[in-house]
Amino acid sequence: MGDCYCGSGRPFDDCCGPVLSGERPAPTAEALMRARYSAYQAGNIAFLGKSLHPDARHDWDEPATRRWAREAAWLGLEILSVEKGGEQDSEGLVEFVASYTEKGQLKRHHELALFRKERGIWYYLDGKMPKPQTVKREAPKVGRNDPCPCGSGKKYKKCCGAN
Numbered sequence: 001m002g003d004c005y006c007g008s009g010r011p012f013d014d015c016c017g018p019v020l021s022g023e024r025p026a027p028t029a030e031a032l033m034r035a036r037y038s039a040y041q042a043g044n045i046a047f048l049g050k051s052l053h054p055d056a057r058h059d060w061d062e063p064a065t066r067r068w069a070r071e072a073a074w075l076g077l078e079i080l081s082v083e084k085g086g087e088q089d090s091e092g093l094v095e096f097v098a099s100y101t102e103k104g105q106l107k108r109h110h111e112l113a114l115f116r117k118e119r120g121i122w123y124y125l126d127g128k129m130p131k132p133q134t135v136k137r138e139a140p141k142v143g144r145n146d147p148c149p150c151g152s153g154k155k156y157k158k159c160c161g162a163n
Contacts, residue, residue: 005041006034007077020044025122026051029085029092029115032122037077037098040069053116053123068102075099075106090117095130 004015011017016038018024019031026032032051039047045066052060078097085092091114098109111127142149148159 004034005038005074005077008034012038020047025120027087027122029089029113029117029122030079030082030094032115032124033079033094033096033113034077036124037074037096040072040098041074043069045069051122051124053118053125056123056125072100072102075101085115085122091115092117092122 002012004010004012004017006016008015016031016035019026019035020039020042026035036048036051039045039051043066045062048065049057049060049062076099078099080095080097081093082095083093085094094113094115096111096113098111100107100109110130112130113127114125115122116125117123139149142156142161144155144157144161146156148154148156148161150160152159
């Protein structure tokens, strides 16, 4: 088989393939994240259920997950950051973006995923959306009644601030 779906650049049979087949467990939280992404592309929905932490399985909807995996066109995985989650750790946090198209629309799933290792096995525990970054203005805010910064001499609300 060719390159792994997860974007590691390694062959699937040397990367996520053995994890998905159960031949070997994921050694790190990032490796499990990559395998979970590959499971969506490979249609291995059973792996997604097995890799959920037992405390997180109560609300997993296998048919809905299967439908989403089948209907989406998976475009790529980008790992943005990894905190802990190494072979000696018991918890890890992986920030990632999974890109896909659904019903012709490009979408990006951006998540902070929490993983926990128990008895030598990594599990996906929970995920949340990252907080948006605070944007700091370079220039002072222009008020509606202030002169327009374009230099027209008009009030901002009557010039560049007009809707």
